[in-house]
Amino acid sequence: xxxxxxxxxxxxxxxxxxxxxxxxxxxxxxxxxxxxxxxxxxxxxxxxxxxxxxxxxxxxxxxxxxxxxxxxxxxxxxxxxxxxxxxxxxxxxxxxxxxxxxxxxxxxxxxxxxxxxxxxxxxxxxxxxxxxxxxxxxxxxx
Numbered sequence: 795x796x797x798x799x800x801x802x803x804x805x806x807x808x809x810x811x812x813x814x815x816x817x818x819x820x821x822x823x824x825x826x827x828x829x830x831x832x833x834x835x836x837x838x839x840x841x842x843x844x845x846x847x848x849x850x851x852x853x854x855x856x857x858x859x860x861x862x863x864x865x866x867x868x869x870x871x872x873x874x875x876x877x878x879x880x881x882x883x884x885x886x887x888x889x890x891x892x893x894x895x896x897x898x899x900x901x902x903x904x905x906x907x908x909x910x911x912x913x914x915x916x917x918x919x920x921x922x923x924x925x926x927x928x929x930x931x932x933x934x935x936x
Contacts, residue, residue: 818880821922822862825850827912834931840905842935844868845898846912851926856893857917864914864922866892868899871909874927882919891919903935 830845832838846866854863867883868890877883885891892899910933914926921927 818920818923819861819864819916821914821924821926822850825862825914825922825926827866827914827926827928829910829912829928829931832931832933834929835933837934837936840935841900841902842933843898843900844910846892846896847928848897848914848926851914853895853897854917855895856891856915856919859917864916864926865895866897867913867915867919868892869909869911869913870903872911874911874913874925877913877921879921879923879925883913883915883921891915893919905935907932907934 826849828847828849830847832842832844846868848866852860852863853865854860856865870888870890872888877889883889883891890899890901909930911930912928913921915921
């Protein structure tokens with residue numbers, strides 16, 4: 795019975811507009827993600843606390859469809875031009891999902907220089923159209 799419920803849930807999700815026709819949720823004009831801290835060029839100790847900011851939209855958990863909302867994804871040492879903006883973002887060590895609606899994280903990073911960037915995803919983890927993405931910052935972890 796549990797398996798049947800999972801199959802029905804997956805079929806329902808796949809039939810949703812975001813999956814069925816490649817639709818991306820629209821982003822309001824002027825929507826902007828940004829990293830509040832650390833600041834660009836900062837040298838920081840581990841663990842690193844990264845605080846997220848967002849203007850012009852709201853935060854909602856993944857799987858909760860509310861217009862003009864999304865949830866953060868933290869890109870670590872990844873070039874966003876390599877991502878498929880038409881598909882759900884994969885969860886990897888370099889693409890960290892915050893599907894619970896979190897607005898900060900405290901994370902251990904290897905010593906050295908790292909590039910950090912935020913990318914908002916809609917309720918299905920698909921970037922908005924146009925993407926709501928922060929400027930990349932570079933930090934050094936000592």
